[in-house]
Amino acid sequence: xxxxxxxxxxxxxxxxxxxxxxxxxxxxxxxxxxxxxxxxxxxxxxxxxxxxxxxxxxxxxxxxxxxxxxxxxxxxxxxxxxxxxxxxxxxxxxxxxxxxxxxxxxxxxxxxxxxxxxxxxxxxxxxxxxxxxxxxxxxxxxxxxxxxxxxxxxxxxxxxxxxxxxxxxxxxxxxxxxxxxxxxxxxxxxxxxxxxxxxxxxxxxxxxxxxxxxxxxxxxxxxxxxxxxxxxxxxxxxxxxxxxxxxxxxxxxxxxxxxxxxxxxxxxxxxxxxxxxxxxxxxxxxxxxxxxxxxxxxxxxxxxxxxxxxxxxxxxxxxxxxxxxxxxxxxxxxxxxxxxxxxxxxxxxxxxxxxxxxxxxxxxxxxxxxxxxxxxxxxxxxx
Ligand SMILES: *[C@@H]1O[C@H](CO)[C@@H](O)[C@H](O)[C@H]1NC(C)=O
Ligand SMILES: *[C@@H]1O[C@H](CO)[C@@H](O)[C@H](O)[C@H]1NC(C)=O
Ligand SMILES: *[C@@H]1O[C@H](CO)[C@@H](O)[C@H](O)[C@H]1NC(C)=O
Ligand SMILES: *[C@@H]1O[C@H](CO)[C@@H](O)[C@H](O)[C@H]1NC(C)=O
Ligand SMILES: [Cu+2]
Numbered sequence: 001x002x003x004x005x006x007x008x009x010x011x012x013x014x015x016x017x018x019x020x021x022x023x024x025x026x027x028x029x030x031x032x033x034x035x036x037x038x039x040x041x042x043x044x045x046x047x048x049x050x051x052x053x054x055x056x057x058x059x060x061x062x063x064x065x066x067x068x069x070x071x072x073x074x075x076x077x078x079x080x081x082x083x084x085x086x087x088x089x090x091x092x093x094x095x096x097x098x099x100x101x102x103x104x105x106x107x108x109x110x111x112x113x114x115x116x117x118x119x120x121x122x123x124x125x126x127x128x129x130x131x132x133x134x135x136x137x138x139x140x141x142x143x144x145x146x147x148x149x150x151x152x153x154x155x156x157x158x159x160x161x162x163x164x165x166x167x168x169x170x171x172x173x174x175x176x177x178x179x180x181x182x183x184x185x186x187x188x189x190x191x192x193x194x195x196x197x198x199x200x201x202x203x204x205x206x207x208x209x210x211x212x213x214x215x216x217x218x219x220x221x222x223x224x225x226x227x228x229x230x231x232x233x234x235x236x237x238x239x240x241x242x243x244x245x246x247x248x249x250x251x252x253x254x255x256x257x258x259x260x261x262x263x264x265x266x267x268x269x270x271x272x273x274x275x276x277x278x279x280x281x282x283x284x285x286x287x288x289x290x291x292x293x294x295x296x297x298x299x300x301x302x303x304x305x306x307x308x309x310x311x312x313x314x315x316x317x318x319x320x321x322x323x324x325x326x327x328x329x330x331x332x333x334x335x336x337x338x339x340x341x342x343x344x345x346x347x348x349x350x351x352x353x354x355x356x357x358x359x360x361x362x363x364x365x366x367x368x369x370x371x372x373x374x375x376x377x378x379x380x381x382x383x
Contacts, residue, residue, distance in 0.1 A: 021061065021148045024250035026319065029257065030382065033322040037371070037381075040325040046372025049379035054371060056383040057311060059145045061157040065164035067139055072166065072203035074137035075304050078130060079207060085357060089229035093210045095134065099127055100211050100293075100302040102356040104228050107298045112271060112338040114347025117317050118367035120310050125378060126359050127307055143311035143382060146248035146285055153288050154194065154240040158305065161201030166305045168205070170238040170291050171197030178217045178244075178287055178295060180274050187277030190287050191243045198235035204304055208233045212299030213292060220292050228298060236303060237291035244287035247279050256281060257320045264333035266320055270313070281316070285309040315382040318370055329368045 023031070038051050060068065075096065083092040089101040103110075103123070110119040128141040149156030154169045161168025175196035177189045196218060199205055213220045214228040218237060224230035260266040272280030279287070286300060286309065293299035300306050321328040336344040336351065347364065354361030366374050370381065 021059075021145075024145070024147045025254045026147070026250045026257065026316070027145070029254065030315075030319045030322075033319060034381075036325060037322050041371065046369070046379075047376050049372040049376055051371075053379060055140050055380045057140045057143055057315070057380055058383045059148070060142050060166070060308060061148060062383065063139070063142055065162075068142075068164045069203070070137060070139060071131075071142060072304070074131040074135040076203065076207075077135035081134060088357070089211065091211045091223070091225075091229050091231035093208070093231075093233075095130060096304075097210050097302070098358060099123070099130075100299060101229060102358055103301045104211065104214065104298045105356055108338045109336070110353075111297070112334065112340075113336055114332050114334045114351060114364065115336075115353050116267060116271065116334075117314075118332070118364045119353045121314050121317075121370070121378075122353060122359070122362070122367050122374070123301075123355060124307060124310055124314060125374070125380075126355055140380065141311050142308055143315050144285070144305070144308035146245065146281065146288070146309075146312060147250035147253070150245040150249045150288075151242065153242055153245050158308070159238075159240045161199075163203065165202045166308065167199045167203055167236070167238075168201035169240040170195035170199050170236075173197035175218055175239065178290060180279060180283075182274045183277050183279075184275075187274075187279070190241065190279070190290075193239050193241040193243065193290070195237075195239040195241075195291065197237060199238055204236055207236050207304075209236050209293055209299075209302050211293075211302060213296050214298035215296050216292060217290060217295035218292050234292070236293075238294060238303070239290040241288055241290050244279070244284050244290065247284040248281050248288065252284075253281055253316055257316060257323070260320075261324075262333070263328070263331040266317075267333065270316070282313060285312065311382075314370075318382060321369075330365075332364060332368075 079094045079096040081095040083094050083097050085092045085098045085101045092101050131137040158166050173196040175192055177192045180188050212228045223232045256269050260269055270280055270282050272283045289305055294303035336347050349365035351364050352361035353364050370378050
């Protein structure tokens with residue numbers, strides 16, 4: 001028997017469930033930590049950056065569809081402006097590609113090293129600033145709270161392919177899973193999901209990926225240059241993957257923040273402990289997108305959703321720092337090379353970190369605080 005009321009109620013529940021997310025344990029922890037930040041700022045004023053003046057980066061589904069479109073329009077605008085890096089990277093076609101070039105060039109320095117968290121903080125801020133100053137975007141960099149979509153990322157507000165999404169999943173195309181080097185079975189392979197082909201829906205359905213690949217997880221035509229910086233135009237591919245997303249639920253992030261008191265362990269657990277079969281939330285988020293270039297360690301910023309993932313990485317570091325600001329705003333660890341290969345000295349707050357031709361080197365010390373870092377240019381929190 002047809003029951004219109006039950007049908008309407010079910011439909012309404014579906015819509016409501018898709019759009020409202022109760023605070024998770026990590027969000028509650030962030031909320032309850034803000035008083036520590038206020039106290040710290042009262043004792044250590046940061047010039048014009050105050051608790052009241054700091055801007056708030058917001059979660060993707062907390063933006064209205066109009067706000068999300070303003071963001072993706074600004075990204076498309078960056079993709080339409082001429083590149084500044086063509087002399088080093090003949091494949092770079094746009095200002096958006098400039099950021100991919102810098103990541104490719106600095107990948108070994110900025111992962112598994114002292115620079116991982118501070119450098120990516122600088123990198124995201126600079127990109128956000130380009131969207132605002134070069135493309136008229138008036139909002140701030142949104143983040144992707146992994147937990148919200150982990151159960152079914154392909155049908156989430158981030159990847160459902162609607163105009164308010166970051167673009168859809170890739171078309172279904174047979175492909176392999178993602179090998180996780182050094183991990184024991186069954187953690188040595190992230191099983192493939194239902195995409196793998198070109199993204200055909202949402203704001204980025206027509207985008208061209210120009211650079212790379214360098215470490216492809218799909219069969220992609222090789223770049224004409226060994227450094228990946230030559231022209232290799234192709235479609236954006238994704239394999240939105242809930243197998244990877246399973247390690248990004250809030251309990252993993254909460255555990256990461258609360259059970260690792262030293263930066264060395266916080267960063268190590270975040271970046272993954274593959275020999276122990278632990279992928280970590282960092283790889284988990286990257287491989288939730290997968291495909292090309294999102295699954296490529298070097299070229300991943302060429303998928304626009306990278307920036308929302310790394311904003312979440314930055315948010316998690318911010319929440320971790322708030323637990324003990326006196327100490328954690330000054331804590332770095334690891335060495336100057338990826339996984340200390342080749343061996344190098346421990347990095348320090350006086351080491352330099354920069355964005356190649358895009359932005360000057362600054363001391364790591366300048367990148368430690370979202371509230372007053374970079375000579376006061378950093379002045380943000382996460383909602
Ligand atoms: C899609 O991309 C092609 C090639 O870059 C371009 O010629 C075309 O105008 C684009 N279409 C839309 C609707 O943006
Ligand atoms: C998080 O929860 C899942 C599902 O209940 C569980 O399998 C996993 O071990 C938990 N992870 C952590 C780090 O607690
Ligand atoms: C480098 O850091 C490690 C731990 O992070 C520490 O054990 C070691 O003593 C440091 N080395 C030097 C030369 O400071
Ligand atoms: C979502 O936005 C509302 C205001 O628009 C805010 O009160 C709430 O804290 C936000 N929640 C999260 C988790 O960002
Ligand atoms: Cu990176």
